[in-house]
Amino acid sequence: xxxxxxxxxxxxxxxxxxxxxxxxxxxxxxxxxxxxxxxxxxxxxxxxxxxxxxxxxxxxxxxxxxxxxxxxxxxxxxxxxxxxxxxxxxxxxxxxxxxxxxxxxxxxxxxxxxxxxxxxxxxxxxxxxxxxxxxxxxxxxxxxxxxxxxxxxxxxxxxxxxxxxxxxxxxxxxxxxxxxxxxxxxx
Numbered sequence: 429x430x431x432x433x434x435x436x437x438x439x440x441x442x443x444x445x446x447x448x449x450x451x452x453x454x455x456x457x458x459x460x461x462x463x464x465x466x467x468x469x470x471x472x473x474x475x476x477x478x479x480x481x482x483x484x485x486x487x488x489x490x491x492x493x494x495x496x497x498x499x500x501x502x503x504x505x506x507x508x509x510x511x512x513x514x515x516x517x518x519x520x521x522x523x524x525x526x527x528x529x530x531x532x533x534x535x536x537x538x539x540x541x542x543x544x545x546x547x548x549x550x551x552x553x554x555x556x557x558x559x560x561x562x563x564x565x566x567x568x569x570x571x572x573x574x575x576x577x578x579x580x581x582x583x584x585x586x587x588x589x590x591x592x593x594x595x596x597x598x599x600x601x602x603x604x605x606x607x608x609x610x611x612x613x614x615x
Contacts (some may be wrong), residue, residue, distance in 0.1 A: 440443055467586040474585055478516070479595050482580045485515035486597035490576040493526065494601040499610035502544075509546035512578060520581040523547030526574065528609050529600075533569035541572060542611045549579060564600060571599045572608040 430438070446559055480565045490510055493500070509524045516522060529545040543552040564573060578597045603609050 438506055447476075464588070466613050468588045471584045471586045471590055472590050475582065478518070478580075478582050481516050482578060482595045483505050483597050484601075485512050486513060486576050486578045486599045489524070489526075489578070490574060490599040492600040493542040493574050493576065493609055494604045495571065496603075496609055497606045497613035501614070503610055505544050506511055512573065512580075518580060518582075520583060521547065522578065522580040525552065525577040527552050527557070528572055528611070529560070529564070529607075530570060530572050530608075531564075531567035538567075539564055541558045544611060562594065563598060571602070573602060 434477075459614050489512060492508070492590045505524070505526065509522075510527075512524055513519075513522050524546040525543065526545075528541040531538055538557045540552055540554055540557045547549055560575075565571065576597075576599045580595050581592065582595055583592050
């Protein structure tokens with residue numbers, strides 16, 4: 429008769445030597461990890477794709493506005509806001525703020541010529557524009573820039589620890605064919 433400890437060791441040795449069903453055990457251990465890795469890769473790729481799309485959309489809006497020679501109006505900005513949503517391919521909320529900034533060399537400061545928003549975002553103040561010194565390029569006296577800011581909400585497709593976030597862009601462009609971009613609400 430075998431002692432219980434010896435019997436336990438013998439059965440444990442027999443279990444370790446058994447190879448039937450090892451693929452099933454490995455699959456049960458590895459498939460959840462592989463599935464999580466696939467979901468994580470897809471989510472990170474989607475986040476980078478969405479960020480790139482948001483930046484490209486902001487550059488597209490800014491470039492279109494830089495080519496305008498006529499004053500823009502509310503209809504133009506409403507359509508541009510819709511275009512932003514189309515270019516980001518998202519049903520998520522998005523916001524747009526367009527500001528024309530003028531540089532004054534005597535005071536070495538930036539001033540807001542006009543600013544318009546679409547979506548739930550506040551307008552820009554003169555103090556905000558003066559804080560943009562580190563964001564804007566060097567400008568000559570009385571030069572104007574078109575500043576396009578966008579905010580788009582991003583929701584990850586899978587919950588892998590990446591939280592919902594807002595992707596913000598800040599794009600500036602010099603007017604191309606006119607000295608400045610004008611805004612006329614009545615046009």
